[in-house]
Amino acid sequence: MTDDVTPVVRGRGLVKRYGRVTAIDHADFDLMPGEILAVIGDNGAGKSSLIKAIAGAVQLDEGVIEIDGVPTRFRSPIEARNAGIETVYQNLALSPALSIADNMFLGREVYKSGFMGKYLRMLDKKHMRDFARAKLTELGLMTVQSINQAVETLSGGQRQGVAVARAAAFAKRFVIMDEPTAALGVKESRRVLELIKDVRDRGLPIVLISHNMPHVFEVADRIHIHRLGKRACVIRPGDFTMSDAVAIMTGAMQPPEAAAA
Numbered sequence: 727m728t729d730d731v732t733p734v735v736r737g738r739g740l741v742k743r744y745g746r747v748t749a750i751d752h753a754d755f756d757l758m759p760g761e762i763l764a765v766i767g768d769n770g771a772g773k774s775s776l777i778k779a780i781a782g783a784v785q786l787d788e789g790v791i792e793i794d795g796v797p798t799r800f801r802s803p804i805e806a807r808n809a810g811i812e813t814v815y816q817n818l819a820l821s822p823a824l825s826i827a828d829n830m831f832l833g834r835e836v837y838k839s840g841f842m843g844k845y846l847r848m849l850d851k852k853h854m855r856d857f858a859r860a861k862l863t864e865l866g867l868m869t870v871q872s873i874n875q876a877v878e879t880l881s882g883g884q885r886q887g888v889a890v891a892r893a894a895a896f897a898k899r900f901v902i903m904d905e906p907t908a909a910l911g912v913k914e915s916r917r918v919l920e921l922i923k924d925v926r927d928r929g930l931p932i933v934l935i936s937h938n939m940p941h942v943f944e945v946a947d948r949i950h951i952h953r954l955g956k957r958a959c960v961i962r963p964g965d966f967t968m969s970d971a972v973a974i975m976t977g978a979m980q981p982p983e984a985a986a987a
C-alpha cells in the first residue's frame with residue numbers, strides 16, 4: 727500500500743462490544759481504490775460485525791472510519807446507501823415474487839415526473855425496466871428471458887447476478903459482498919466471480935467476505951486476515967498459499983512481519 731493514495735475506507739482502532747463479547751477489538755481496515763479486498767477469518771472472528779459497522783448496520787463503540795479521507799459515521803444502512811455504498815448480503819434481500827426490474831429498484835422506486843405523477847406516486851415502470859435491462863446487459867447478465875420475470879423463477883446464480891448488478895448499478899463508492907457464492911454450484915459461482923471481477927474492472931472497489939479460499943485466492947487483489955476481532959495482517963494472494971492463509975487465520979502460524987497490519 728502506498729502512502730500517497732487515500733484509501734476509500736480507512737478504519738482505525740475500531741471496537742464493537744455486544745455486552746461482554748468484544749466482536750471487534752481495536753481493528754484496523756483499509757480498502758484501496760480499484761481493488762477487491764477479501765476479508766477472511768474463522769467463525770466468530772468478527773468479519774460480519776466489521777462490515778456491518780462500515781455499512782452503518784452496527785454502531786461502533788470506539789474508533790474512526792474515514793471514507794475517502796473524511797471521518798464518517800453512518801447511523802443506518804440507508805445513510806450508507808445514500809453515500810454510495812451498496813451491500814450484497816448472504817440472504818440477498820430480494821423479493822421473490824417481484825420482477826427483476828422491480829427488485830433492482832426496491833426501496834428507491836422512480837416515480838413519473840410532473841404534478842400528477844408525483845402527486846399520485848405513479849411508478850415510472852418504463853424507466854425502471856429500461857434501466858434494469860441496460861444494467862443487466864452491460865454486465866452480460868441478459869441471459870434471463872425477460873426483465874419482467876419474477877425473481878423466484880430464476881436460478882440461484884441468476885438471482886445472485888441480479889443482486890450484484892443492483893449493487894453495481896447504484897454504488898458510487900464501493901460494494902460490500904457477504905459470501906456471494908456460498909449457496910451456488912460450481913458453474914454459477916464461476917459466473918458470479920467473473921461478475922465481481924467485472925465490477926472491479928469498471929472501477930468500483932469491492933470488499934468480499936468469503937470462507938471459500940479458492941474463490942478468495944482467485945479474485946482478491948489483497949486479503950485482510952481477521953483473527954480474534956483484529957486485523958492480523960494483509961497479504962497478497964501471490965505471496966502466500968491458501969494453507970498459509972488458513973494457518974494465520976486459525977493462529978497456527980504467526981502473521982508474517984512484513985504483512986502484519
Ligand SMILES: Nc1ncnc2c1ncn2[C@@H]1O[C@H](COP(=O)(O)OP(=O)(O)OP(=O)(O)O)[C@@H](O)[C@H]1O
Pocket residue numbers: 744747748749767768769770771772773774775776
Ligand atoms: N447481535 C449480536 N449480539 C451478541 N453477540 C454478537 C452479535 N453479533 C455478533 N456477536 C458475537 O460477536 C462475535 C463476532 O461475530 P461476527 O458475526 O462478527 O463474526 P464472523 O467472523 O462474521 O463469524 P462467521 O464467519 O461465523 O459469520 C461472535 O462471538 C458473535 O457471537
